[in-house]
Amino acid sequence: MTLSDHPLLEVTGLTKTFPVRQSLLSRWRGQPRRAVQALTDVNLSVKRGETLGIVGESGCGKSTLARTLVRLYTADSGSVRYGGQDVLALSGAELRGYNRRVQMIFQDPYSSLNPRMTVGQVLREALGVHKMRPADQIPARVSELLSLVGLPAEAANRLPHEFSGGQRQRIGIARALALEPECLIADELVSALDVSVQAQVVNLLLELQERLNLTVLFVAHDLRLVRHLSHRVAVMYLGRVVEVASTEAAFEAPKHPYTQGLLAAAPTLDPGSRSLEPAISGELPSPLNVPSGCAFRTRCKSAFGRCATERPLLSDTGDGHMVACHLYSGAGPT
Amino acid sequence: MTTTLPAPGAALKVARRRSLKPTLVIGLVLLLVLLLAAIFPRLFTPYSPTDFDYTAILKGPTLKHPFGTDNFGRDVFSRVIHGTRIDLQIAVFTTLFPFIFGTLLGALTAFRGRWADAVVGRIADLVVVFPFLVLVIAIVAVLGPGLNNMYIAVSAVGWVSYWRLTRGEVLSQKKAEYAQAAQVLGYSPARVLLRHLLPNAVTPAIVYLMTDMSLGILLGASLGYLGLGAQPPTPEWGVMVADGKNFMVTAWWISTFPGLALTLAGVTFSLIGDGLADALRPRS
């Protein structure tokens, strides 16, 4: 597998808000339109063949980011470039071509498959719509895809409800692979599965990535898993990317106070490393009302005056370790 | 690495057991009886439904006339059997158009909502502010009495329920990840809607269709009774109930048997609706 330096996917200034439905009365009273700040000025790049882990808590925007990248959501502003193509401007056949190359695997093994279609129908449909194979080769390809994800060929005649959660995730992966994509976006791929089954699906992803030279965006809240799988990690908080670094740097020497707190809060398997104080105090602010300046400042032990007034920008602190924190932008607290 | 599949037996057994729900079976058997009567009425009836027989007027039920005769000496049993065709026809024609139109419109407005959804929503509001029967009667009064005009009137009003049901269901199915997956797989909007969303959203409408058919028969009968639907001497159950109303005390059978036939048809469709609701639910 080769990691080229040239980014395959490049996200710049991506912003997405979801307006909150308002009654006519409150609109007439001139109350300002409220909106969920799902993504604010997100900058990221993904290299070909790499696995980028995206972590954060609920409301941090990681799932919105994934869905915006595959054009399920329409971005408010910013740009997404994929292999030189302006993704946000695509439509029609070009958009379908992009979707073929960038596929998504969904979180919920129970709702991500059409309950009325057999596994074979699901795969044949994907192969047929995109004319991946001539009609006479489609049955063979269906069996091939199933064996690729570790399912027997008879699975094609079954309906989704006949499978376990882990097997359904395999079917979801097979469906995405039917289009022979270059890039997979996995949104909480295993978080709905039992612990003893997670490792099976993780291994499958690793094996397929190796074999098919896939680029993977691994969106998850399980830090242990992200650490194991990712080459690089992006940490998000309230719609913003606060830190991007190599996996080793992000986990061994995190720079952003939020990343440090998040790592400390995640329960490790070592009963001896128990702390009595919570790693981060305070509540997650509402995404309807993101704090001014740095979104994390209300829970940050190191916050100082500038954090409330000026939004820290993601900047390189050396070796590609990017942090959005005023502690690292020269003028620290005085 | 290959994982093993669960034995198919268990799941199949459950599926089979479920499709054999007694309500559905009884409903289908009753429907078969109704269909036979509708298609081959002469197999069951010794008399014509419209021939007068002045020698046997207002006779009570006997072996010769199991449901008795009416004030023109017509055999009530034959008229009830022949009425099956008209009333089943009413059941189908009062519901089929509302079902198709309402369901498709509901799917479309939910899928590609915005202004179309808002406009259709207002029109639906306009339709439902009038009591159903009053509105239908008003339309028939304008168009003139008769079955065809009745179908038009009911269709103009009846689609709203199907639109509501399907719209709501498509809106909720749209949020399911399989629908998002279909979109990300680059499928055309028509395919996402017709192949993925609609089959998963149409069940409540089908179940309602069955209830609506029994309501449709009752409505047709009511309009027939009021003289706005089928016209005499057509052997329609509602018309027959109306014909017999003056003889309720002296010749109860003229109204009672067509009334029972109405009830039977209503029960048939309700049973089928109940059974279908269960059989069409996707297993999970």
Place this chain on the structure above:
Amino acid sequence: MMVMGTTQTTMTSPSSPLLSVRDLNVRIPTPGGELHAVRGVSFDVAPGEVLGLVGESGSGKSVTLRALLGLHRAPIKMSGEVHYGGANLLSMPDRALRSVRGGQISMIFQEPMTALNPVLSVGEQITENLREHRNLKGKAAQDRAAELLDLTGIPSPRARLADYPHQFSGGMRQRAMIAIALASEPKLLLADEPTTALDVTIQDQILRLLLKLVGELHMSVILVTHDLGVVAQTCDRVAVMYGGRLMETAGVGELFARPKHAYTHGLLGSLPGSGSHSSNHRRPLTPIPGGPPDLRALPQGCTFAPRCTYATGECRFSEPPLVEVAPGHASACLHHDRLSVLEVSV
């Protein structure tokens, strides 16, 4: 590498346990056959101890927890003994059980939003419990309610007494639920996945809060969870469940360092090792093959045998009993001494 901390506690319970469960069975009739969800479970909880009841979905951990308070209703059948304060809770008359339930034994749930009553203010729900179990009324109850909210770390507690559950965030709701549970000054708190619905940083806060309260109020806790990390960071002793049975019980340090059951061993071994050993980075994990058992069609012998790499003919013949294999460490595995040394990097 395993670092032994100071939290290593006594593995054997002191002479008189607070709660003692013997041969608990729960059978749930379903259309597809009877589901024997809990099969002969026995364990003790010592005063002041945090016992983790850990297992995957369908392992019977939540069903066990609910059975302790007799919360299952017919047609679900319960048998066995749950000894608390010299009485068997399962054979107690309903009236007497109600005074124990929510009084000396309280429970908190995974979804505070559904477990809290949406039409009563948080203050009303706390004072209700105070009146019922502590006989406190009026001003005294109000004062105590505010104290309890303060104890669970809710800022400006007196003002928030009048708030309704929907006005609280997820973490605050869980705190409020804990405050309600603590109102009766319970000796034992049953916690059913209390942090599963919460974010990592909020989970951390709630777990720390629970530990603080255990120390201050001298209660015991049974914590049901599927998360081994939560167990490691919170519990003193652990009971591992699989297929409705207890597979292993041990002190938390001992369990993570030297698991004595092939299932626990496999589970710990399947987790991605993190740590500074970057040699394992992106290497295949060691999964447990297959999936969880079907409780309606359990295999003969050890429930885990079909997925177990150590299984022998003997394992498939009869179900091994839970026996003490080391001081304070019990296992229901015939091959507990054959398990390889785990390289759990933490």
